[in-house]
Structure formats: C-alpha cells, structure tokens
Amino acid sequence: MKIVLIGAGNLATNLGKSLLHKGHDILQVYSRTMESATALADIVGGSPTNDISKVNTEADVYIVSIKDSAISETVPVLCKGKEEKVFLHTAGSVPISVFEGMALHYGVLYPMQTFTKNNPVDFNGIPCFVEGNDDMAFETAYNLASNISSHVYPLDSKARKNLHLAAVFACNFVNHCYEISSEILSKHNIPFDVMLPLIDETARKVHTLAPLEAQTGPAVRYDENVIRMQSDMLKDNPIFKQIYESMSLSIYRTSQKRKTSND
Numbered sequence: 001m002k003i004v005l006i007g008a009g010n011l012a013t014n015l016g017k018s019l020l021h022k023g024h025d026i027l028q029v030y031s032r033t034m035e036s037a038t039a040l041a042d043i044v045g046g047s048p049t050n051d052i053s054k055v056n057t058e059a060d061v062y063i064v065s066i067k068d069s070a071i072s073e074t075v076p077v078l079c080k081g082k083e084e085k086v087f088l089h090t091a092g093s094v095p096i097s098v099f100e101g102m103a104l105h106y107g108v109l110y111p112m113q114t115f116t117k118n119n120p121v122d123f124n125g126i127p128c129f130v131e132g133n134d135d136m137a138f139e140t141a142y143n144l145a146s147n148i149s150s151h152v153y154p155l156d157s158k159a160r161k162n163l164h165l166a167a168v169f170a171c172n173f174v175n176h177c178y179e180i181s182s183e184i185l186s187k188h189n190i191p192f193d194v195m196l197p198l199i200d201e202t203a204r205k206v207h208t209l210a211p212l213e214a215q216t217g218p219a220v221r222y223d224e225n226v227i228r229m230q231s232d233m234l235k236d237n238p239i240f241k242q243i244y245e246s247m248s249l250s251i252y253r254t255s256q257k258r259k260t261s262n263d
Contacts, residue, residue, distance in 0.1 A: 004028045007065035008040040010115040016044040018123040018148040028056040052077045064089040079103045086140045092164025095157040096131050107132035107141040114171050123148040129155040212258050219251035
C-alpha cells in the first residue's frame with residue numbers, strides 16, 4: 001500500500017521500518033520539525049515535510065503516530081481534501097471517534113509495545129489491536145497489522161483504553177521503579193547491572209505463573225519491621241516514600257484477597 005506517516009517518533013520509526021520491510025511504499029513522512037521528518041524519510045523513503053497542509057494526497061492510508069494531545073488538532077487539516085482515504089491512528093487511549101466528521105474511512109492500529117528509535121523490535125511478536133468504522137477501514141487496519149505481526153486482535157475503543165491503562169502499570173510504572181532502584185543504588189556506588197538477573201527472573205515467572213502467585217517480598221506478609229525500616233530510609237524523598245508505602249499496602253491487600261478467596 002501507499003502510506004504516509006504522520007509523526008516521526010519512536011513508534012512511527014519502528015512501524016515505518018516494519019511496513020517498508022514488508023513491501024509497502026512510504027510516500028511521505030510528516031513531523032513538526034523538518035529535521036525529524038528528514039531523519040525518518042532517509043530510513044523508510046519518501047519525502048519529508050513539516051507542513052501538515054501539504055501532505056501528499058496520493059496515499060492509500062495515512063497513519064497518525066503523534067502525541068495524543070496533538071491528534072485532534074492535526075486531524076482536521078490532515079483529512080481535508082482526502083476524505084475518501086483511510087486514516088488510522090496508533091494511540092492506546094484516543095477513541096476512533098477522533099476522525100468522525102473528518103473522514104469517511106478511519107480506524108486504529110495499536111501495537112502494544114514500548115518503542116525506542118534506535119532499538120529495533122521484532123514486530124512479529126507484538127500484539128496489535130485494530131478497529132475500523134467500516135469494512136474498508138477495518139480491513140486496511142487488519143491487513144497492515146497482519147503483515148507485520150502474528151498477533152492481531154479486533155478491539156473497540158473502550159476496551160483499548162483499559163488495555164492501555166493496564167500497559168501503563170505493566171511497563172511505564174515498572175520502568176519507573178527501575179529508575180528508583182537505580183537512584184538508590186547509585187548513591188552507594190552499586191551498578192544497576194546487579195538487578196538484571198532479578199528483573200529477568202521476575203519477568204520469566206509471569207510466563208508460567210499468574211502475577212499474584214509470583215509475588216514475593218516483605219509486603220506479601222506485611223512484615224512491618226522491614227517495611228517501616230525501608231520506608232524510613234526514603235524519608236529524604238517523600239514521593240519515593242509514598243510510592244513504597246502505597247505499593248506495599250496494595251501488595252498486602254491484594255495477597256489477602258487471594259488468601260480469603262482460597263479459604
């Protein structure tokens with residue numbers, strides 16, 4: 001298919017590379033800055049532009065991969081004069097209705113993964129969730145997703161919002177916990193690398209165990225002596241202290257629910 005990429009960030013870069021590899025033709029890359037548009041266009045082909053009103057009109061599908069807050073203001077200008085084309089966005093929490101009244105055929109192609117520009121991922125293993133307002137839009141989203149992934153699922157906007165929320169906990173919040181861990185270690189000249197075997201084993205366990213069953217540590221049994229001591233160690237950083245205490249309480253209460261349900 002002939003594709004225009006709207007956005008040149010982490011997701012757009014990885015998605016563009018994968019689509020190009022599968023034989024699709026990237027006609028153009030739009031970004032707010034010509035530098036970013038040119039950098040991605042040099043990789044995936046097509047012409048760069050930083051003027052949304054001058055986006056190529058010859059594409060079959062326009063894939064919008066920009067920050068959520070910018071989508072609603074970009075869509076009206078992007079769709080003008082191209083109303084009969086297919087428009088897809090890649091956001092987890094933005095409803096399909098963002099295109100309503102602006103285009104005839106529109107939908108969502110949401111790859112649920114964390115992306116970094118210079119860290120290539122194997123799209124084949126990434127779950128992709130698709131939605132369309134009509135058969136044409138749905139088939140376009142589904143076919144594109146199926147080209148690059150073996151795990152494609154239809155999902156409506158309401159369910160996708162909850163999926164994205166769950167992903168924030170499983171990815172963004174977990175990664176922030178890594179950062180907190182790194183800060184604590186660095187103050188005592190301990191390299192973060194020592195955490196990697198623990199991180200890897202924690203991730204491996206949930207491939208075969210439910211997260212609730214895999215949970216260990218002082219919070220499960222609510223060991224107050226350890227929890228109080230560790231909480232006091234964070235007194236110089238009130239936000240980290242609050243996270244520690246809230247997380248410990250949540251772990252304990254969740255483990256108690258499981259214990260009650262098993263009794």
